[in-house]
Amino acid sequence: MPPLKRFTILLTLFTLSILLFYRLHIPSPKPFPNSVPSYDGKFRWSRRTQRYPLKSFTPLPSGKGAKIPKIQHEFEKETDREKEVREERLKAVREVFNHTWEGYKTHAWLQDELTPLSGGNRSTFGGWAATLIDTLDTLWLMGLHSEFEAAVVAVSGIDFTNCEMETLIVFETTIRHLGGFLGAYDASAGRYPVLLQKAVEVGEMLYAAFDTPNRLPVARWDWLSAALGNPQIAQSRTLVAEIGSLSLEFTRLSQLTKDPKYFDAIQRIMDIFAVQQMGTKLPGLWPIMVDAEIGDFKEGGLFTMGAMADSVFEYLPKEYLLLGGRSRQYREMYERFIPVAIKKLLFRPLTPENRTILLPGALTISSPTDEVFTPHCQHLACFAGGMVALASKIFDRPDDMEVARQLVDGCVWAYESMPSGIMPETFRAVVSTEGGGWDEKEWLAAVKAKVLEEEEEDWAAGDNAGLSLDERTRKRIEQHRLVPGISDISDRRYVLRPEAIESLFILYRLTGTASLLTTAWALFQSITKHTRTPYAHATISDVTVPDPQQEDVMESFWTAETLKYFFLIFSEPDVVGLDDPCWWVRVSNHPKYLRYFGPTSPPIGSPTEAFIRSLNDLLAYQRSLEQNQVAARQEISRLENKISALESEISALEVRAKEGGGKKEERGFWGSWIEAVRDLTEELMGNRYFLVGFAGRCWGYYRRS
Secondary structure, X not given: OOHHHHHHHHHHHHHHHHHHHXXXXXXXXXXXXXXXXXXOOEOOHHHOOOOOOOXXXXXXXXXXXXXXXXXXXXXXXXXXXXXXXXXXXXXXXXXXXHHHHHHHHHHHOOOOEEEOOOOEEEOOOOOOOHHHHHOHHHHHHOOOHHHHHHHHHXXXXXXXXXXXXXXXXXXXXXXXXXXXXXXXXXXXXOOOHHHHHHHHHHHHHHHHHHOOOOOOOOOEEEHHHHHOOOOOOOOOOEEHHHHHOOHHHHHHHHHHHOOOHHHHHHHHHHHHHHHHHHHOOOOOOOOOEEEOOOOEOOOOOEEEOXXXXXXXXXXXXXXXXXXXXXXXXXXXXXXXXXXXHHHHOEEOEOOOOOOOOOEXXXXXXXXXXXEEEEOEEEHHHHHHHHHHHHHHHHXXXXXXXXXXXXXXXXXXXXXXXXXXXOOOOEEEEOEOOOOOOOOHHHHHHHHHHHHHHHHHOOOOOHHHOOOOHHHHXXXXXXXXXXXXXXXXXXXXXXXXXXXXXXXXXXXXXXXXXXHHHHHHHHHHHHHHHHHEOOOOEOOEOOOOOOOOOEOOOOOOHHHHHHHHHHHHHOOOOOOOOOOOOEEEEEEOOEEEEEEXXXXXXXXXXXXXXHHHHHHHHHHHHHHHHHHHHHHHHHHHHHHHHHHHHHHHHHHHHHHHHHHOOOOHHHHHHHHHHHHHHHHHHHHHHHHHHHHHHHHHHHHHHHHHO
């Protein structure tokens, strides 16, 4: 063979070897701007250098905690008929969840949200499978363990170093992703260590948002700039709920990992809240907008328990529970807040039935002598009934339980008042005068005031010319479909929110009031009737009509919270019992499950301790089997991808061999390559079959154990 031809063949062989190695072993580069600096080929948030490092961390509170009283009602054994009705309702809740989950699995797997009308999907929270992660603990609670395990395998591959959004909302990522992983890890009693591993990945990422001069987080966060090491400062206009509602998830992460930095991060925030609580314009409450850049949480003048502020108050009793009563700070903050909220924010709405109910409103304070109360009500604020009920038990405030009942009844009234049987997102009620009953004139006066307000702002339609104020008022009532007691509805949607059923569930478990089950069932029927689609369930646009239109939106809290609470209220009381060996503490979306063999273990040497030690040994064995199985499944998936790539390579090589024509040297060259690739493919397929068998054996051992 001539030297030139031999050199050409050798050069071709060498080039093809390099190309084949590249295709099999070198991952495709990720496009800018979603690329970040790498270490050993992979960026890790844990290796990011802090610009403002801390020399010491605030440790988790230790020592003996305060005694927390028994809180769940002592339920009597149900009758056969009661059990039959309850199980029928539970079956209906399961069916709705399964219908929704099947739609998500089929049309939006590993996406943030399913679009329930079109059967598509959308990315709303970074492209990190928000619905999937948010719903993990619901799957476990409902006993859908095979679905849960499939979801665990899927989420284990999510890369939290790349994001589809330029700006992350730290609060949303905390409650949906970090809370989702932690809730699932605790719900499954730590049997799936990969869930804690993923929680740490999210926690490390979010911790970078706290790397500011004053260690307060950037609420609306340019994650890529932070990853690149650029300086960052907290925003001067930050919603109080977004900076004040991180404590539960970060505390639990420190408890599980024994790393104090996460608790330290949120405790610095809460210390500022505590110090400034009595210095605001409404001492005891914080305004909805705070200045995180300079750490000033006092100066705003708008106060509410609704959107933008809600969870900063809700988390206070729950953080106290999560810490086992070891920090009085959270009890003291709640007890400074709740009397002021009852006096200044809660009101009795005017209703035709003269119901004894309460709703939260809003207060604007411009100066010590200039306060304006607005009976502006929000579905989001329906969490308040459950919060007050829970705190009434754990802080021994028995009189507050009646306040909790009336708050829950207030939201139920808002549901029952609408033609669809569903409460709107926001509306304006009418304040009932003290000791007074229903007075239609008061309601009409409130509607008239809204008519004049809009006419002053030039919102009124021109065809009102020539109509008297009374006529314009009646016209507004008809056009806006206002029911007696409601003077305005500013947002007519229902977005599948959970707050009403959450409070119903908590109140039922604390009091045992059987009528709450009937109320919950009525809410469930109304909601599912109007929201069901061929793929799942959807937001509805107008609850004031009997047959509302649907919108192509389904947020993750539908499966993570709303259906979870419907499931729990119709379950037996010992399912996530509030006084069982598992504490129940809601972490925004997620019940948290705190095992007794955690912070408060039984005495060493006791029979209980010996039993728990044996149980933990068994759980450790099970976890090792599960880890092996999950690892095997991941390796199987990787090998299947390689096998598919190699089979494509064989096809391409066979085509190239045919193109070689009758030249003996080229046919031999391509034939050798094809055989080599086939050998590698067969070897990988052999590995795959071994791993499939190994995973099956792990599962069999686990089931038998």
